[in-house]
Every structure is written in C-alpha cells, then in structure tokens.
Amino acid sequence: MKCRKCGGSAALELRRHNAAFCPPHFIEFFRKQVAEAVHRHQMFSRGETILVAVSGGKDSLALWDVLIEDGYRTAGLYLDLGIFDYSKESKDKCEAFAAARGQTLHIERVADAVGAPIPVVQQVTRRPTCSGCGLSKRYLMNRAALQHGYPVVATGHNLDDEAATLFGSVMHWQTDALPRQSPALASTHPKLVRRVKPLYRLSELETAAYAFLRGIDYIVEECPFAQGATSIAHKEILNRLEETSPGSKHNFLFGFLERARPAFERVEDVPLQECTSCGQVTTGTVCAFCKMADLVKRRTS
Amino acid sequence: MKVILRNPRREIDVEGRRRVKELLGELGILPSTVLVIRDNELLTSDAVVGGDDVLEVRPVMSGGNGGPR
Numbered sequence: 001m002k003c004r005k006c007g008g009s010a011a012l013e014l015r016r017h018n019a020a021f022c023p024p025h026f027i028e029f030f031r032k033q034v035a036e037a038v039h040r041h042q043m044f045s046r047g048e049t050i051l052v053a054v055s056g057g058k059d060s061l062a063l064w065d066v067l068i069e070d071g072y073r074t075a076g077l078y079l080d081l082g083i084f085d086y087s088k089e090s091k092d093k094c095e096a097f098a099a100a101r102g103q104t105l106h107i108e109r110v111a112d113a114v115g116a117p118i119p120v121v122q123q124v125t126r127r128p129t130c131s132g133c134g135l136s137k138r139y140l141m142n143r144a145a146l147q148h149g150y151p152v153v154a155t156g157h158n159l160d161d162e163a164a165t166l167f168g169s170v171m172h173w174q175t176d177a178l179p180r181q182s183p184a185l186a187s188t189h190p191k192l193v194r195r196v197k198p199l200y201r202l203s204e205l206e207t208a209a210y211a212f213l214r215g216i217d218y219i220v221e222e223c224p225f226a227q228g229a230t231s232i233a234h235k236e237i238l239n240r241l242e243e244t245s246p247g248s249k250h251n252f253l254f255g256f257l258e259r260a261r262p263a264f265e266r267v268e269d270v271p272l273q274e275c276t277s278c279g280q281v282t283t284g285t286v287c288a289f290c291k292m293a294d295l296v297k298r299r300t301s
Numbered sequence: 302m303k304v305i306l307r308n309p310r311r312e313i314d315v316e317g318r319r320r321v322k323e324l325l326g327e328l329g330i331l332p333s334t335v336l337v338i339r340d341n342e343l344l345t346s347d348a349v350v351g352g353d354d355v356l357e358v359r360p361v362m363s364g365g366n367g368g369p370r
Contacts, residue, residue: 001346001348011342011343011344057363058361059363160362204361204362205336205361207361208336209336212338212343220308220359221307222308222360222363226363232362235362239333239334243331243333
C-alpha cells in the first residue's frame with residue numbers, strides 16, 4: 001500500500017478517507033485534524049494555558065504531544081483512581097512523559113477527594129464502576145482547573161468515544177445528554193471551566209498509530225473495570241458497522257453535530273447554582289459528587 | 302511466525318505466509334481495531350507476513366467512562 005501524498009510505503013490505511021499514509025505524512029495529517037478541530041470550535045487561543053487531562057493512555061498522551069509540538073502552553077492533570085497496579089503504571093507513564101518534555105503535571109488522588117479509591121467506591125455505592133469514576137473525573141478536572149487558574153481543560157476523547165457515547169444516548173433517547181455532547185463545551189458559569197475534545201475528528205486507530213509512531217510510551221492494558229462496560233459494547237457494534245461501511249462512525253457523529261444537535265439544544269435551559277457543600281456548580285442543592293462522597297464516608301466509617 | 306496478542310497478553314504460533322488481513326480474519330479480529338507491528342513498524346492489511354516474523358497485534362480500544370483517555 002502506498003502513501004497518498006508521496007507514494008512511499010504506507011504505515012496506516014484510513015478506509016473512511018479512502019487513503020493511506022507513510023509515517024511522516026500520517027503525523028502531518030493527524031496534526032492538521034487537531035488544528036482543524038481547535039480552529040472550528042475556537043477551543044482555545046495561543047495566549048491560554050491548556051490543562052490536558054491525561055490517563056497514561058494513547059489518546060490523552062497523543063493529544064498532549066500534539067499541543068506541545070504545536071507550541072501551545074500546556075500542563076497535565078493526572079487523576080489517580082487508585083485502581084491497583086493499573087493506576088500505578090499509568091501514573092508512571094504520565095510522569096515520565098511530562099518529565100521528558102519539561103511539562104508541569106498536577107496529580108490529584110480520587111481517594112483524597114471521595115474518601116476511598118475507585119474500587120472501594122464501586123463496592124460501597126453499588127453504582128457501575130465507570131459511572132462513579134466518570135463523575136469523579138469530571139468533578140476533579142473542573143476543580144483542579146479552577147484551583148490552578150487554567151481556563152480550559154482538554155481531554156483525549158476521540159471519534160470512537162464520541163460516536164459510542166452518542167449511540168448510547170440515542171439508544172435511550174437521553175434528550176438531556178444530547179445537547180451536552182459537543183467537541184467544545186463553553187463555560188456557562190464562573191466556576192465552570194471550558195471543556196474541549198481536540199481529538200474528536202480522529203479515530204481510536206489513528207490516535208494509537210500516532211502515539212506509536214511518535215514513540216510515546218503509553219499504557220496498552222485496559223482498565224480492569226472496563227471489561228463489560230456498555231461503552232465498549234457500543235464501540236464493538238459500531239466497529240462492525242464501520243467494517244462493512246467505512247465512514248459510518250464519522251457520518252453518525254458529524255451528522256449529529258451539524259444537523260441534529262441544534263434541535264436538542266432548546267430543551268436544555270437548566271439554572272445552575274453552587275453546591276451548598278463544596279461550592280462547585282450543580283443543578284441541585286448538593287452536587288452529585290458530594291452525595292457520592294458522603295455515601296462513601298458513611299459506608300466506610 | 303509468532304503472534305503476540307494483548308488483553309490478556311499471550312503468544313501463538315502461526316504456520317505459513319499470508320496477508321495481515323487474512324491473519325486477522327483467522328483470528329477473528331477486525332483490522333480497524335488493532336495496530337499490527339513488526340520490527341517496530343506498522344503494517345497495513347496488504348502486507349505479507351510469515352516465516353520468522355514476530356508480530357504484535359495491539360488493540361486500540363479504550364474506554365468505559367467519561368473521563369480522560
């Protein structure tokens with residue numbers, strides 16, 4: 001297979017683009033897609049410092065690499081979930097990445113904020129592991145950005161992540177979730193930082209290839225709690241569809257963003273207020289994170 | 302050739318030469334869900350493998366929650 005740009009030996013085939021690229025031209029393609037995402041959704045400016053939420057996985061470290069290489073001011077945020085060796089290894093990867101590039105890495109321990117590491121949170125709250133984990137991450141990302149004065153948090157969500165989330169929302173017609181699915185969520189409250197997903201135009205295969213070709217040492221093993229997760233099942237369904245009809249995931253997500261999402265935006269007009277316990281933003285009196293932390297405290301004491 | 306699979310990590314021996322696409326088909330793996338690596342280089346689905354090759358078939362799927370990737 002030949003590179004579409006130079007005719008050299010290709011390293012990656014992108015069936016949805018009907019193209020293949022050699023390593024240098026694939027890296028160029030990848031960075032252009034990130035630049036296009038940043039530009040199209042005005043995710044951040046050169047004057048801002050971006051807090052990149054990193055997990056030690058391919059996506060977030062690839063994102064951090066692209067932003068550093070493009071000359072953006074960045075810092076990393078690693079959330080230590082306390083998931084046994086998996087968390088230790090992923091933290092080591094993030095620390096090594098940051099140190100090699102002279103970047104600041106903030107580290108927050110979920111156990112310090114919630115009162116217990118994620119495996120214990122799952123046991124005592126009996127909610128799905130990924131649910132408590134996701135809630136903790138969203139809360140702590142926002143809190144850390146506010147504390148350290150970063151105006152924007154960037155996460156490594158890719159096209160597959162976004163298509164799978166959309167699929168899940170549509171399957172259950174979660175009309176409250178649909179308007180919130182966007183590559184860029186503006187700050188709608190002084191205590192809510194902007195959240196952006198600069199990799200939303202790139203597939204999981206592409207982020208993995210970029211991380212590999214850039215020599216990024218990322219954690220390949222799955223989170224031990226991811227097995228059986230609904231989002232993984234949705235990804236598998238979409239992958240089978242993509243295999244027979246390349247571009248399906250792209251069309252599903254981009255069609256939604258361009259044509260369907262505006263129709264759902266009107267239904268979301270929920271007043272925001274500050275949590276009476278922690279002061280972070282919530283739609284109720286006490287935020288979901290504080291409720292979870294309180295439950296963990298009561299059941300572990 | 303030796304094929305290294307992940308999650309869980311294991312190794313299998315495969316006889317004969319064939320294209321990457323055919324190998325993945327025999328293993329029941331969709332090509333878009335893995336990187337195929339030989340001698341620290343990525344292979345496309347039309348590459349022919351076999352003999353003394355050592356291949357790593359590295360899954361690219363991640364996820365499970367709404368946080369960092």
